[in-house]
Amino acid sequence: MVPDVRCLIMPLVCLYLAGCAPDSGVPDMMDGYVVSVADALELRPELSDIAPVPQIPRRRERVLDMPDLDMGMLDFLSLYGCELQYVVGERNSIMGRVMQPLNRLRYETRFIRAAETCISETDGEDIQEELEEAIAHKTESLPIAIWNATWGVEEIERLFTLSQGYYPGSGDDKVLAELSSGVKRVNQTVRGLLDGNTDEPLDYVGGVHQLWQAEHRAGQLLNSARLITARLEDATALLIRRVEGAPLCSGSEPEAPPDELVDIYTDGYGADIEDYLGRIEQAREALIKPLDTLAAQQSETMPSAFRDWYRLYLETGNTDSVWGQLARAITAHKERWQQLLTQCGAFPQ
Numbered sequence: 001m002v003p004d005v006r007c008l009i010m011p012l013v014c015l016y017l018a019g020c021a022p023d024s025g026v027p028d029m030m031d032g033y034v035v036s037v038a039d040a041l042e043l044r045p046e047l048s049d050i051a052p053v054p055q056i057p058r059r060r061e062r063v064l065d066m067p068d069l070d071m072g073m074l075d076f077l078s079l080y081g082c083e084l085q086y087v088v089g090e091r092n093s094i095m096g097r098v099m100q101p102l103n104r105l106r107y108e109t110r111f112i113r114a115a116e117t118c119i120s121e122t123d124g125e126d127i128q129e130e131l132e133e134a135i136a137h138k139t140e141s142l143p144i145a146i147w148n149a150t151w152g153v154e155e156i157e158r159l160f161t162l163s164q165g166y167y168p169g170s171g172d173d174k175v176l177a178e179l180s181s182g183v184k185r186v187n188q189t190v191r192g193l194l195d196g197n198t199d200e201p202l203d204y205v206g207g208v209h210q211l212w213q214a215e216h217r218a219g220q221l222l223n224s225a226r227l228i229t230a231r232l233e234d235a236t237a238l239l240i241r242r243v244e245g246a247p248l249c250s251g252s253e254p255e256a257p258p259d260e261l262v263d264i265y266t267d268g269y270g271a272d273i274e275d276y277l278g279r280i281e282q283a284r285e286a287l288i289k290p291l292d293t294l295a296a297q298q299s300e301t302m303p304s305a306f307r308d309w310y311r312l313y314l315e316t317g318n319t320d321s322v323w324g325q326l327a328r329a330i331t332a333h334k335e336r337w338q339q340l341l342t343q344c345g346a347f348p349q
Contacts, residue, residue, distance in 0.1 A: 025169060026165075026166040026167070026169050026224065026227070026276070027166065027227060029169065029272060029273075029276070030227055030228060030231035030273075031047055031231065033231065033235060033268050033269065033272070033273055034046075034047060034231055034234045034235045034238070036264050036268050037235045037238050037239070037264055037268070038238055039260075040258070040260045040261045040263075040264045041238055041239070041241075041242045041261070043238050043241060043242065045234075045238070046234060046237070046238075047231070047234055048230055048233070048234050049230075050226055050227055050230045051226065051230075052162070052226075053162055053219075053222045053223060053226050053313060053322070054309065054313075055157075055160070055161075055162060056156065056157060056160040056309060057305050057306050057309050059152065059154060059157065061303065061305035061306065062151055062152050062303060062305070062306050063101070063148055063152040064144045064147055064148060064152070064301070064303060065144075066104065066141065066144050066145060066148065067137075067141050067144070069134060069137055069138075082114070082117065082118040082121055082122075083114040083117060083118070084111070084114040084115050084117075084118045084131075087107070087110050087111050087114045088111070090107070100153075101145070101148040101149040101152050101153050102149045102153065102202070102205055102206060102209065104145055104148065104149070105145040105146060105148070105149040105202065106202050108138055108141070108142055108145045109142070109193070109198040109199075109200070109202070111134075111138055112135055112138050112139060112142070112198045113198050113199070115131050115134055115135045115138070116135060118131050119131050119132065119135075139196075142193065142198075143194060143298065143300065143301045144301060146190055146193055146194065146298065146301070147298050147301045147302070149205070150186065150190065150294060150298070151294070151295065151298070151302075151306065153209055153212075154213075155209040155210070155212040155213040156212055158212060158213045158214070158215075158216060159179075159212040159213075159215065159216060159217070159218045159219065160216075160218045160219045160222070161216050161219045162219045162222065162223055163216075163219075164216035164219060164220055165220060165223065166220055166223050166224045166227065167217065167220040167221050167223070167224040167279065167280060167283055168220075168279075169276055169279070173217075173279075173283070175215050175217060176217055176283055176286055176287060177286070178211060179211060179212075179215060179217055179286075179287050180286040180287050180290060182207070182208035182211055182212075183208070183287065183290040183291055183294060184290050185204065185208070186205060186208055186294060187290060187293050187294055187297065189201065189202065189205070190294065190297060190298065191297060194297065194298075217283065217287055218287060218288065218291060221280065221283055221284065221287065221288060222313055222322060224280055225280065225284075225322045225323060225325075225326045226322055228276075228277070228280065228326060228329070229322070229325050229326045229329045232329040232330060232332075232333045233329050233332075233333075235333060236329070236332050236333045236336050239333075239336035239337060239339075239340050240336055242340060243336065243339050243340050243343075247343050248261075248340055248341070248343045248344055249343050249344035257341050257343075257344045261340075261341070262341070265337055265341065269333075269337070277330065280326075284316065284323065288314065288316055288323070289316050291314060292314050292315055292316050292317075295310050295314060295315075296315070
């Protein structure tokens with residue numbers, strides 16, 4: 001007996017395929033696929049619960065305390081007559097004491113450059129020693145400023161919000177291209193700063209943060225990865241039940257699999273589902289992998305509260321992450337289709 005849920009699911013699948021509402025049909029497409037496989041196999045569909053993806057750790061768990069110079073040294077440097085005097089003066093102002101992470105990173109790099117210039121402009125050994133000590137202190141703490149200006153900003157939370165549904169199932173995703181380009185450029189800047197180049201440009205980073213604030217592709221991709229994994233596993237369980245049950249084709253001679261089953265494989269999975277999987281893979285390469293790099297190249301600075309979340313939801317090379325789970329679900333599903341259809345002596349291409 002066909003469950004009533006099918007009457008609701010299949011029309012929505014058609015709406016998805018028609019291209020309306022970029023992401024609204026994704027859950028219905030995946031649910032409808034499981035139902036279609038069950039119908040073709042004459043089994044009852046079972047849709048498992050989908051475990052929610054946890055939010056990115058809260059900002060207070062991501063932001064690291066930024067050490068500062070001793071106030072006595074700052075007061076001394078603020079009186080010395082070179083550009084560093086003005087840099088320190090800005091930091092000691094009321095506005096300077098409440099700098100946002102990106103502005104703090106700008107200050108730290110500017111301080112190091114100004115202090116290095118001051119050394120070359122003075123002959124006093126005592127002053128040179130003070131400046132060298134200040135530079136060493138700032139250089140040591142610079143990775144913290146870099147981390148806070150990337151993973152410690154509020155805007156990253158919006159990029160990873162889970163409240164904006166699933167990754168779009170159709171259309172040219174220009175937003176993805178912009179996000180990808182921005183993260184990759186930030187990665188180059190971070191690498192340069194970590195290698196000691198304090199001249200790396202930072203003026204563009206604010207624009208990247210604004211895009212993170214406005215778009216939600218990373219969270220949508222995490223939602224989609226978890227959804228697809230669950231539904232492919234549901235469909236695979238149905239295929240296993242049939243493979244381990246009565247043979248699909250029981251004759252001794254090769255024969256064609258049932259047309260309905262072939263249609264589900266070639267059109268339902270081979271077209272619709274694989275098309276969406278292709279979009280997810282493209283988006284993973286374009287956005288998730290660069291974000292993985294943005295975190296991985298700062299692994300020595302990464303706070304422990306963030307590390308666990310990173311490994312499970314962002315680290316693309318980790319087999320235990322949502323991305324590793326998705327890859328296993330896809331492989332297992334294809335293998336079970338092949339195993340079932342080759343019972344008839346042929347496997348549709």
